[in-house]
Amino acid sequence: MTVTSYFLPDSVPEALGLLETHGSSLLVMAGGTVAMPLINEGISLPGVVMGLRRAGLDRIERVGAELRIGATVTLTRLLDQDTVPMLRQAAGRTASWSIRNMGTVGGNLFTPPPGGDVAVALLALDARVTLTGPRGDRTVPLSEFWTGFMTSDLRPDELLTSITVPIEPGATTFVKFGRKHANTPAVVTVAVHLAVQGGTVTGARIALGAAGPHPMRAPGAEAAITGSALEPEAVGEAAAAAARECQAFTDGVASEWYRRRMVGVFVLRALTELAQPAGPAIGGGA
């Protein structure tokens, strides 16, 4: 163990002060479910670490037509809320009970693929993140937050403090395909939010996980079903587009070849599930 100091700030200003003092040498950790395995294994050898468990970022509250989730709200707490059903579904398919008691919503956004299932749901829900720095807060749509594998728009002097999810009507579904039923890394994760008017899809957000360097939208697939009534042809076209445009990769879970095909299969299944005989159903809430 090479850690010389471990800080547990009691507030965001204190945490920002530590960031300013130590700069990028400070490892920021929330639930520890990603950072601690690397430290225990000697892969990550940080000198100074900041834990966020006491920083006062663990509130979850509905504000008007939005759900505001503090960065260190645990995944278990997403299971206790009914405001955004897709987040409950996503948390329920993530890791195991003990890990959900530790892992946080904010931390999930920094979990490398094929992890980070809740982040995929948040992307389909059009969430925004609040980044707090010495000059105050700025808000970034999640669709613009990630810039590459394990890189993001977060500046070295900023902390991701909350995630805001709009509560809007629409049809949603969350599908995760892994090698086991539970506690399994994803071959692919698909989260969909559709806005529907009179049986016609007027807006679509299709988010893919484990299909690129970070959770990503599938714009070609979204375009293929927008304006449709989720007819089998449109759904098939969307699935084919998603398989083409994803950035599937090979790891110990699945090969690039297999993942790309499974992206098509599970986008097809997700959209088929949303297609009712009388057109897409409007679900309750987001």
Next chain:
Amino acid sequence: MDKVIVTFELAGRDVDVMVSPMTTLQSVLRNQLGHTAVKDGCRQGGCGSCTVLVDGEPMMSCLLPVEDVAGRSVITLEGITPTDGLHPIQQAFLDANGYQCGYCTPGMIVVAKALLDHNPSPSRDEVVDALSGNVCRCTGYLPIIEAIESAVRAAGQQEARA
């Protein structure tokens, strides 16, 4: 490197430990406090053999810097075991052969305790889901699931008699 002193509650009793920064709760419990039921398994949060209860919730002690549990309540299998005899869940594991080599058993029983504390009559699916973070390479899980189901039934009968 400066050591730090951390105070937390272990099975209802305050304990102080002096550690290097970020020593894991797993290491403190096993190596400093003699709670050897807390196994040093994968150190990745992947096997569940180090599971303990923190404020009643199951967590992987290998992923917790001990500083994070300062002022909080920690319970290991040693804290669940009565002074005399066995806890009903332990007895159920014994009766149903819910173990073979025994390495995963402490974590399994700690999770089972948390499950029954939260939900005294879980369905089989709920038992299976609760155990999904705990790996057993011997039993194939069935005797473990059956042990927990039998502990649930025993507690129900106890309740009915009371």
